[in-house]
Amino acid sequence: MDRDKDRVDSQLATTRLLDKPILAMAVDSGGVKEVSTDAGLCNVWAVTFLFLWYFFSGCTLFLNKYILTYLEGDATVLGGMQMFATLVCGYLQMKAEGRDVRGKRPGGFYRHMIIVGGLRFCTVLLGLVALNYVAVSFTETVKSSAPAFTVIISRLILG
Numbered sequence: 001m002d003r004d005k006d007r008v009d010s011q012l013a014t015t016r017l018l019d020k021p022i023l024a025m026a027v028d029s030g031g032v033k034e035v036s037t038d039a040g041l042c043n044v045w046a047v048t049f050l051f052l053w054y055f056f057s058g059c060t061l062f063l064n065k066y067i068l069t070y071l072e073g074d075a076t077v078l079g080g081m082q083m084f085a086t087l088v089c090g091y092l093q094m095k096a097e098g099r100d101v102r103g104k105r106p107g108g109f110y111r112h113m114i115i116v117g118g119l120r121f122c123t124v125l126l127g128l129v130a131l132n133y134v135a136v137s138f139t140e141t142v143k144s145s146a147p148a149f150t151v152i153i154s155r156l157i158l159g
Contacts, residue, residue, distance in 0.1 A: 061139075064128060065131055068128060079125040119153065
């Protein structure tokens with residue numbers, strides 16, 4: 001009888017542990033402390049994906065430099081193929097998640113997508129042209145300021 005009681009107590013303790021977040025942080029929002037599981041980079045998966053992003057970004061950068069310099073590739077074609085691959089992968093991801101690809105669009109959707117897509121293509125194209133003429137490190141230093149300019153220009157254009 002004691003064995004059954006101990007097993008039930010053990011199962012209850014395990015269930016209580018699983019109901020709580022594994023890693024919880026106290027978040028102070030206006031003097032009230034709340035418990036959050038938003039661990040940021042303390043999460044192993046976040047660090048893993050960050051590492052993978054840096055790794056594949058570096059591989060892409062040096063492969064682009066190799067294609068443009070040694071294989072004498074065209075920056076426009078390379079940029080266009082990269083944008084097309086992004087389009088296809090985004091479509092496949094939306095289909096895999098079960099989202100409605102042909103759903104209702106907000107007003108001005110196509111105009112905004114053309115503006116943002118055109119700016120993104122220009123960023124990719126000009127980055128590849130720069131990569132064709134200067135060192136990888138200098139290109140990345142200049143490209144690191146792109147997010148700030150993207151926000152500023154998007155704010156100016158879209159309001």
